Amino acid sequence: KQEVTQIPAALSVPEGENLVLNCSFTDSAIYNLQWFRQDPGKGLTSLLLIQSSQREQTSGRLNASLDKSSGRSTLYIAASQPGDSATYLCAVSGNTPLVFGKGTRLSVIA
């Protein structure tokens, strides 16, 4: 059974810092990996999707990498802003429907 773990569970950083969120999964037979953002009490917004054949994807200040063989992904956020404060969830798609991690709750302090 696929399991997804996200570390750390919570992170607080001052504005302007670069930061890395980590995601690991137990079954490397995945189709793709996605990173989502969730604001408190709201739905999920897809940030980046990496196909299993890809190594990384970039969107603005966000960069996600994937190492399928080791079962790891990182989400890099450059020059963090208070508006980046949210919970970031990683999810993998494979032979089973999307399996989500518990998320990392990020607070960017002005």
Add this chain to the structure above:
Amino acid sequence: EAEVAQSPRYKITEKSQAVAFWCDPISGHATLYWYRQILGQGPELLVQFQDESVVDDSQLPKDRFSAERLKGVDSTLKIQPAELGDSAMYLCASSFDQAEETQYFGPGTRLLVL
């Protein structure tokens, strides 16, 4: 920009009562998903529809939960009777088809069972 619509946004009910949630996916999206998200956890899939057919309902507690998508467009998720442990956020998502990886999520319905 097209969005997934859900209603109600919030629902408070007493245990043993029946509750229903509604979802209207993005127009043209054939695949619809219902997820349950307990506070502090990631979403877990309850049921997946392809048009009006159920593709996966293996995690749906069928003794009390039911879901339908009669015309292959909007969908209803029902709980009867509600239990205290059902308190959670219920999220609906849609995608163009099963092969389309990107799922678009609605704002969710937050359920509190007293």
